Amino acid sequence: MDAAEFRRRGKEMVDHVADYLEKIEERPVYPDVEPGYLRSLIPTEAPVEPDSYEDIMKDVERVIMPGAASPACTELETVMLDWLGKMLQLPECFLAGTHGHGGGVIQGTASEATLVSLLAARCKAIRRVQLLDPKKSEAEILSKLVAYTSEQAHSSVERAALIGAVMMKKVPTDSLYAVRGEMLKKILEEDKAAGLIPFYFCATLGTTPSCAFDHIADLGPLCNQENMWMHIDAAYAGSAFICPEFRPLLNGVEYADSFNFNPHKWMLINFDCSAMWVKKRTDIIGAFKMEPLYLKHENQESGLVTDYRHWQIPLGRRFRSLKMWFVFRMYGLQGLQAHIRKQVGLAKEFESLVRADKRFEICAPVVMGLVCFRLKGTNELNQSLLKKITKSREIHLVPCQLSGSFVLRLAICSRSTEFRHIQQAWQHITQLAFELLQEHHH
Amino acid sequence: MDAAEFRRRGKEMVDHVADYLEKIEERPVYPDVEPGYLRSLIPTEAPVEPDSYEDIMKDVERVIMPGAASPACTELETVMLDWLGKMLQLPECFLAGTHGHGGGVIQGTASEATLVSLLAARCKAIRRVQLLDPKKSEAEILSKLVAYTSEQAHSSVERAALIGAVMMKKVPTDSLYAVRGEMLKKILEEDKAAGLIPFYFCATLGTTPSCAFDHIADLGPLCNQENMWMHIDAAYAGSAFICPEFRPLLNGVEYADSFNFNPHKWMLINFDCSAMWVKKRTDIIGAFKMEPLYLKHENQESGLVTDYRHWQIPLGRRFRSLKMWFVFRMYGLQGLQAHIRKQVGLAKEFESLVRADKRFEICAPVVMGLVCFRLKGTNELNQSLLKKITKSREIHLVPCQLSGSFVLRLAICSRSTEFRHIQQAWQHITQLAFELLQEHHH
Numbered sequence: 001m002d003a004a005e006f007r008r009r010g011k012e013m014v015d016h017v018a019d020y021l022e023k024i025e026e027r028p029v030y031p032d033v034e035p036g037y038l039r040s041l042i043p044t045e046a047p048v049e050p051d052s053y054e055d056i057m058k059d060v061e062r063v064i065m066p067g068a069a070s071p072a073c074t075e076l077e078t079v080m081l082d083w084l085g086k087m088l089q090l091p092e093c094f095l096a097g098t099h100g101h102g103g104g105v106i107q108g109t110a111s112e113a114t115l116v117s118l119l120a121a122r123c124k125a126i127r128r129v130q131l132l133d134p135k136k137s138e139a140e141i142l143s144k145l146v147a148y149t150s151e152q153a154h155s156s157v158e159r160a161a162l163i164g165a166v167m168m169k170k171v172p173t174d175s176l177y178a179v180r181g182e183m184l185k186k187i188l189e190e191d192k193a194a195g196l197i198p199f200y201f202c203a204t205l206g207t208t209p210s211c212a213f214d215h216i217a218d219l220g221p222l223c224n225q226e227n228m229w230m231h232i233d234a235a236y237a238g239s240a241f242i243c244p245e246f247r248p249l250l251n252g253v254e255y256a257d258s259f260n261f262n263p264h265k266w267m268l269i270n271f272d273c274s275a276m277w278v279k280k281r282t283d284i285i286g287a288f289k290m291e292p293l294y295l296k297h298e299n300q301e302s303g304l305v306t307d308y309r310h311w312q313i314p315l316g317r318r319f320r321s322l323k324m325w326f327v328f329r330m331y332g333l334q335g336l337q338a339h340i341r342k343q344v345g346l347a348k349e350f351e352s353l354v355r356a357d358k359r360f361e362i363c364a365p366v367v368m369g370l371v372c373f374r375l376k377g378t379n380e381l382n383q384s385l386l387k388k389i390t391k392s393r394e395i396h397l398v399p400c401q402l403s404g405s406f407v408l409r410l411a412i413c414s415r416s417t418e419f420r421h422i423q424q425a426w427q428h429i430t431q432l433a434f435e436l437l438q439e440h441h442h
Numbered sequence: 443m444d445a446a447e448f449r450r451r452g453k454e455m456v457d458h459v460a461d462y463l464e465k466i467e468e469r470p471v472y473p474d475v476e477p478g479y480l481r482s483l484i485p486t487e488a489p490v491e492p493d494s495y496e497d498i499m500k501d502v503e504r505v506i507m508p509g510a511a512s513p514a515c516t517e518l519e520t521v522m523l524d525w526l527g528k529m530l531q532l533p534e535c536f537l538a539g540t541h542g543h544g545g546g547v548i549q550g551t552a553s554e555a556t557l558v559s560l561l562a563a564r565c566k567a568i569r570r571v572q573l574l575d576p577k578k579s580e581a582e583i584l585s586k587l588v589a590y591t592s593e594q595a596h597s598s599v600e601r602a603a604l605i606g607a608v609m610m611k612k613v614p615t616d617s618l619y620a621v622r623g624e625m626l627k628k629i630l631e632e633d634k635a636a637g638l639i640p641f642y643f644c645a646t647l648g649t650t651p652s653c654a655f656d657h658i659a660d661l662g663p664l665c666n667q668e669n670m671w672m673h674i675d676a677a678y679a680g681s682a683f684i685c686p687e688f689r690p691l692l693n694g695v696e697y698a699d700s701f702n703f704n705p706h707k708w709m710l711i712n713f714d715c716s717a718m719w720v721k722k723r724t725d726i727i728g729a730f731k732m733e734p735l736y737l738k739h740e741n742q743e744s745g746l747v748t749d750y751r752h753w754q755i756p757l758g759r760r761f762r763s764l765k766m767w768f769v770f771r772m773y774g775l776q777g778l779q780a781h782i783r784k785q786v787g788l789a790k791e792f793e794s795l796v797r798a799d800k801r802f803e804i805c806a807p808v809v810m811g812l813v814c815f816r817l818k819g820t821n822e823l824n825q826s827l828l829k830k831i832t833k834s835r836e837i838h839l840v841p842c843q844l845s846g847s848f849v850l851r852l853a854i855c856s857r858s859t860e861f862r863h864i865q866q867a868w869q870h871i872t873q874l875a876f877e878l879l880q881e882h883h884h
Contacts, residue, residue, distance in 0.1 A: 003460045003463060003464045006456070006459070006460050006463075007456060007457060007460045010453075010456030010459070010460070011452075011453045011456050013456075014448070014449060014452030014453050014455075014456060015449060017448070017452070018445045018448050018449045018452070021445060021448075021858075022445045024858070028835055029835055029836055029837060029838055030832070030835035030838060032835065108550065108756050108758075109756035109757055109758045110757075111755065111756050111757045111758075112755060112756055115755065119605060122607075137585070138607075139581060139582075139584065139585030140581075140585075142581065142584070142585075142607055143579070143581030143582075143584075156757055159730060162729075162730065163561060163605070163606070163730075163755070164605070164607065165564075165580075165584055165606065165607040264758075271758060271760060272756075272758060272760065287604075288601060288604065288605075293841060293842055293843050313553065313554060313557065313605070313755055314550050314551035314553050314554055314714075315551055315552075315553045315598055316550075316551045316553075316706075316713060316714060318713060318714065390472070393470055393471055393472035393474065394471055395471060396471055396472060399735060400735055401735050416463075416466070
């Protein structure tokens with residue numbers, strides 16, 4: 001949708017909202033639909049090619065309005081997460097379908113998804129240990145539980161353990177900043193020998209510092225064998241798995257208990273929208289369920305409806321699946337794949353520019369839209385370069401630390417980034433580097 | 443703003459967004475402002491009378507755009523929470539100002555505010571006990587910590603304790619469903635004698651079932667004396683405290699460590715927007731602080747900026763203070779007060795209608811926009827009445843249980859509710875009650 005069409009459609013939408021409010025008294029107070037009404041009204045998969053905007057707006061009246069607000073809000077979310085799960089080729093067990101035990105939910109951020117998975121795992125582990133040894137108190141078990149994640153994992157993972165009041169240990173990574181099965185196995189053996197209870201591993205696909213990929217196909221069987229919950233945090237990289245050429249990086253997801261990524265990061269859906277799937281919805285519900293009278297409803301024991309309030313930290317919910325529905329249909333699967341491929345292509349172009357300049361080095365494999373690079377030389381030199389870049393206010397780079405090196409990161413993320421921006425950014429960086437190196441020589 | 447003006451302003455806004463996107467390359471990449479730049483650009487308090495829409499949009503360009511996105515997003519939030527705190531006449535210690543130790547933050551929901559306060563209290567309590575007795579392990583202390591709340595409190599409070607892995611006890615209420623100081627005191631004495639460590643009390647102003655108000659002016663000094671964190675959950679009722687006639691219900695807030703209410707519930711601000719204040723921001727930050735390199739920034743040690751990521755569960759944030767700013771200015775304090783008063787007036791009208799009908803009874807004082815009522819008679823009779831009401835799909839009532847009685851609740855919450863709707867609702871209810879009682883007689 002270009003700016004001209006946005007102006008037209010946006011103004012139609014303003015009228016649509018005003019009409020709705022002006023005629024609200026003509027609308028029914030209560031929806032007159034049965035649980036599960038929505039699924040049969042829309043296709044079972046996202047379109048491959050774009051739908052027209054007119055068709056989407058017609059469906060708002062046909063599909064959403066009869067079930068406004070809560071049933072439609074809940075049911076569209078379940079079906080959209082199935083659509084998205086199919087785009088990613090997630091194993092069937094993660095989909096809700098009409099009879100599945102798994103399913104998806106929209107969280108606000110990956111931090112919340114990680115926390116929810118850790119809390120579900122904590123609850124499950126405590127119950128399992130108490131079943132074997134009923135005399136053990138909850139407090140005693142809690143003090144022995146250990147969660148694990150990569151030393152390269154996002155800080156929110158450690159924070160989830162802090163909130164959940166459980167120990168968390170960092171697993172070392174290989175030369176490409178990824179966790180391998182044997183590294184986790186070694187720590188598990190030591191910890192079990194010390195009487196601790198490993199219960200949770202958070203794998204990362206696409207780490208924040210360098211977009212590294214933990215070896216989940218090795219880690220998954222290990223976690224299953226050890227009765228540990230494996231959560232996969234693919235916050236950034238997850239969007240790329242809709243492209244067949246990137247999907248192999250997700251192999252091993254079949255061993256996971258939960259999987260999460262942020263369509264708001266790289267799938268053209270506005271913040272916030274973090275998609276999370278679980279294999280067994282009873283695991284996650286069991287950790288939080290509270291049923292006061294004012295939240296009871298007719299269908300809650302029927303198994304036909306999803307009470308998402310048990311799947312998340314907040315109680316209230318926004319209608320976030322609408323924006324998924326619009327984006328999936330406006331772009332179609334092919335349009336979204338083209339977006340990912342274009343941005344990876346731009347990152348590769350930038351990588352070539354860096355590699356062609358002998359003063360610079362690439363610091364980690366460029367797999368997706370992130371390029372980690374630095375001036376050959378000291379950390380101080382690179383810190384000075386970043387300071388110059390930041391001070392000139394032309395581009396925005398966020399640094400990281402890799403194997404003790406201070407590294408610059410160029411991330412392609414805006415929908416409107418083109419090759420000329422990449423060229424401009426590189427020209428700008430090399431100009432500042434030139435000035436910096438001149439200063440150093442004098 | 444009526445529908446006609448909404449159409450006009452909405453379409454202007456669509457053009458504004460399209461213009462912004464079309465000319466985005468002319469905008470600076472980095473804001474060129476100093477920390478704290480925003481406060482001096484806008485008034486120190488919300489307007490009493492409405493501002494014009496034109497003036498607000500001019501300020502978007504003048505105040506927000508130079509600091510887009512993150513500094514403006516953060517700084518507007520801090521100042522808006524100060525504005526709102528002043529509307530509520532919160533004690534100075536809860537305001538950020540330019541040198542305060544407290545301040546406000548926008549959470550998504552009251553559930554999150556409760557959880558954040560409980561986690562901060564947990565961290566503070568563990569540190570305090572360890573300071574006195576360094577040999578005590580964190581696990582040991584955690585197992586002794588007890589949080590308290592009213593038996594009438596919202597289920598999300600109990601859920602917060604579940605997440606935080608601490609015990610929670612329910613305090614009995616008086617005949618008006620409110621907790622009094624002596625009730626909490628009695629339990630505290632018993633628990634301390636049993637070696638437990640009381641550390642947190644969540645008071646409710648405006649309970650979900652009946653809109654009851656805990657006696658915070660008695661409870662506060664008790665909590666202070668016992669080194670317990672007092673959090674006040676006024677999710678629904680808090681909006682009314684902007685009216686001087688309701689403000690006395692908030693007396694005692696000066697003893698609290700944190701206070702929260704939901705402007706999205708009753709202050710014309712769209713979901714989600716839950717306002718939370720703390721007296722000591724270091725308490726809340728200390729419980730969560732994580733500082734990886736990719737989240738470090740130049741000003742974080744300066745004390746001039748607020749890192750809201752340490753104040754909440756998610757890491758990412760939306761620009762929610764914008765909607766506060768628009769609503770406060772479009773209505774002015776007087777407009778918001780008029781909204782509250784009108785809705786309380788409507789509830790009182792409904793109460794009169796109920797009281798005038800001898801078949802019905804009022805079950806709790808009508809203080810704000812909630813009326814708790816029932817047919818005199820059995821719970822079964824009232825359950826049948828609610829079933830009839832729900833089945834006819836004309837109005838939406840959510841029940842509660844008060845002292846063993848099944849009670850119907852009429853809540854005034856829509857901006858567009860008028861006296862005629864109240865009359866229609868009552869006619870509808872009495873008609874169905876008439877039919878029900880006829881059936882019972884035959």
